[in-house]
Amino acid sequence: MPPNDTIRAVEWKDNHLILLDQRKLPHAEHYLQIYSAEDTAEAIRNMVVRGAPAIGITAAYGLLMAARKAFKQYPHDWRSRLQTDIDVLAASRPTAINLQWALQRMVAAIDEQDPEPINTLMALAQRIHQEDIEANHRMAFLGNELIKPTHGVLTHCNTGSLATGGYGTALGVIRTAYSEGKIEQVYADETRPWWQGSRLTAWELMRDKIPTQLICEGAAAHLMKLGKISWVLVGADRIAANGDVANKIGTYSLAVLARFHSVRFMVVAPTSTIDMNTPTGEQIPIEERSPEEILNVGQQRIAAPQVSAWNPAFDVTPSKLVDILVTEKGIVVRPDNEKLVSLLQR
Template sequence: MTTRENDGVRAVIWAGDCLRLLDQRRLPSDTVWIEASTVDEVASAIRDMVVRGAPAIGIAAAYGVAMAARACGSDPDALDAALARLAAARPTAVNLRWAIERQRGRIAEGAGDLAAVLLAEAVAIHEEDVTANRRMGVLGGALIESGDVLTHCNTGSLATGGYGTALGVIRSAYADGRIGRVYADETRPWLQGARLTAWELVQDGIPVTLLCEGAAATLLARGEVSWVVAGADRIAANGDVANKIGTYSLAVLARYHGVRFMVVAPTSTIDMNTPDGAAIPIEERPADELLSLAGQPVAAAGAGAWNPVFDVTPAGLIDAIVTEAGIVEQPGLAGMHELMGWRA
């Protein structure tokens, strides 16, 4: 059995004058680090999925703002243009916009050495994420009494500053002896479950079994899985959750089979200005991601493809949303407002 310290993976590292990013497109076969020293290189890394996962995207963006300030000096128009390019890298994960807006708040304070102030803020955002993940791990892990769990995509150290959101809950619950085995969806078409989640769990010695998404119903029907544990890229004010495509279908299957469904995400992923899931922009990526695999065609020539990257799980299918600020069970507008300190 592992301990709570089974957290040796880091995918985003500040190296003094540049950001070192573990290229998640190359795992698990190759461990390749990419250095980004400009805001445009950070934006490209986010857009091209070198760095992925909502919290990790936000952290990388925070460092990108500091780089932009270093390059733009005292030119506010150039800085605004750089931040706009960074914000446009990906539309669905709210952490990207959240991190940029938090940095804009520091810019508005008019500090003397702006680049140094923004770098310090980026480091703080990074450290706060790891602390929040460990807190969520404890809170969410306590909800799991026993049994195996099923997870989707990658929500671990690779997708965050460290430890993970949903995978942090799994790490915590496994360390406490509450989980025997983790089932992980392959998560097509980028195979984040197969390439990344399985890799992380193997590193930590946590038993992991892969399955294709089409096998999830049969797995849940066996009655061995007690929870489905997923992350989030944006949570609306009413508790609807946008996450990696395939999450919605898992929630439907879990409800039908009497399996509980947990979403784990920091409060920075909650967008109280988005009223419900219908208002969340859903990114669509190129058809080639479905039509080929590792550069090799896998579909009939001439076929088209629809490639939405995320779907929306209605709050009514979620048993618990776990954040570092607390848990909302059977989430809805009132519970989300209470969690975030808003008036309903």
């Protein structure tokens, strides 16, 4: 791997899945060995692995393990016995469309009458993984072309190797731009309540020796007002047919602030994140997680007794606030339905 691409959060080794437990970062690099679809779904649900592309890759390997077990035990009707595993994997996280996209590719291969189905499924899961890495490097190249030398950029949540097959989406653009001397400073939102900015993005960037400062989300407007950044770069968990973008909670407010302060707003996501079957962001299911994630930090309660919390994991940024969408198939300026249809036909 290149010197600024040293992390793999999802790996297939021999006959099982290896996941870097992102709940333990940045204090410990702990890897979990996963051998079943049930354990794969639990790892996705419990945030061992997160990030839309990484979730899709993980689910593909999870279904591979389920298929291998079913084929060994029930060689004549193994396909019919997989539906429960497919449903469990599909229900593990509702917002990120990459999960459904990867499972649909795997299911299509399962439905074929293949004399060596497990070998075919293994090759497909590994291809989904490799395609994501290649897409990330392509998007990094395209996004980098849009960035002129600047003091700083701001990113939200984690969009790096930890969230993908490798290198990253928005963080991939940042890595490439920094390697070419275009960026002096990266600002990363803490990204409550899971602290993906402070725990994950900062960890990745520090490993790659890219200058990084954390900010509270509430400091973003002041940062923009002082002229310290020229771009906000984010990923996406699902992009509707009209260009609306579902991403980590707090993305929408950043887009509003960026437009007010004339800071450009870039979304970096593979085309597998585009869901043309969802007309607008209004139809994207928004996962709501436990209030305890807000009321507590680790095992320590920080909120007043008896107070409750509302904890949506994602929000939807209207397409009119997106200046640039970067995909592996090309760049879309101010995305809308017509432009996305054209993009997907390339």
